[in-house]
Amino acid sequence: MSSRKPPPPRVEPPNVPRERPGPAGGRRDANRRRRLAELCAAAEELFLAEGIAAVTVDQIVARAGVAKGSFYRYVRDTEELVATMIQPLADAMRAAITCAHAALESADAAATLTAIYRDLAAQLADAALAHPGLTTIYLQEARAPRVGPRRPICALSDEVERAAVTLTRAARDHGLLRTDYDLRVSALAAIGAADRILFAHLSDEFSGDPRDTVTDLVSVILDGVRSR
Amino acid sequence: MSSRKPPPPRVEPPNVPRERPGPAGGRRDANRRRRLAELCAAAEELFLAEGIAAVTVDQIVARAGVAKGSFYRYVRDTEELVATMIQPLADAMRAAITCAHAALESADAAATLTAIYRDLAAQLADAALAHPGLTTIYLQEARAPRVGPRRPICALSDEVERAAVTLTRAARDHGLLRTDYDLRVSALAAIGAADRILFAHLSDEFSGDPRDTVTDLVSVILDGVRSR
């Protein structure tokens, strides 16, 4: 992990009181967000070091410096904490994918498709760089069995992969991708390759700008796919 | 998971008594191997369903139908059980890589390199098909933090990736791979892509022969890499 430590993510509290939540920006609202951010930051450090399934609530609250009862005031359990903490990354990924779909709607040349894919890869790399810890956890756990506290990450991964397949199919339907190669294989293979390379950058196996690495990689794979 | 359920793997007991192990093929030897195979089979089922870190010794021995004290007679802890159970897959992967290196030594044409890589991919796919449960667990956990019971899987993944980079570098040194593309990026991206596709086959997201899918994928990536 690079030495740059980003600020705790701005997460949306999943459980806000119904009757007297206090005004937006009020003391209660601010305290609630701060506490939740502290819990998320503590959980992130521990999940990176040990893996989600091995981290206990006691470890999280000790690292965050809050009482155990507070943990359960803000989240139902560890799974809900995971769902909460990955929201910023999930939002950024969804934004990148939405952007790519929009660009595809108005694309009209095969060369433009390459640019769209490269831009998508760059935006996903930017999302990763904005949330290096979360992305590392995401990449570590995305293929886990879909049970327990890792489930929100697996669900996000499933969603991203479905979107990638949908995007690739739309490209073919627009006549921008002419290949006999299986669309799902190419979409999932590209994700698998990009994920591994991103993971290498985030764990300092590689140096340099990951944006460059993953956009070049996407071109390489697209060229290979087109040659079929 | 396909309905075909392979027999329990033949694993080598990690802890054999020193003084009176009994003769090879004797009652004790046979019982020891059978018990260990039962523990491995039970663990595999549970690891697939819940993930390694969430499975307890009590669950494993209950599923295997052996007493808890027996568990500790045959393995030190869950980590050693994981190391033991993945040996057949590890051996098969090492054999495939060794084969590819040997083939590379006597290769003399760029087209032969494609054949070597395809053959390697096919052999790794065969290894996966011979051990579908183990491979699925491997693919689920290979990027986990390198602590705790998942460590043997992470170590195997690191070894396989180093070997892939070494193989790619040897190909370039033999003049069989001419590209300006970063060798490590191409090696790890190919593994990342192949792993995702293999995972799709093993979890029945894809039908058809995974050998065909991954060998074609390797060609696609190699073609893309060479075009740089």
Added chain:
DNA sequence: GAATAACGTGACCGCTTAGTCACCATTCTA
């Protein structure tokens, strides 16, 4: 064939874990 190491066992031990709770403090609503 007697002796010895290895095996099989499941209760047990000490500790850990998720989640709750009752009480006091704080914030905000009417």
Added chain:
DNA sequence: TAGAATGGTGACTAAGCGGTCACGTTATTC
């Protein structure tokens, strides 16, 4: 400004966990 909802707490509860143990059985060694 009084009252009510919300927050903060850490001891507590009930259950679970890793790992051990002492004893009887079995297999093998000399």
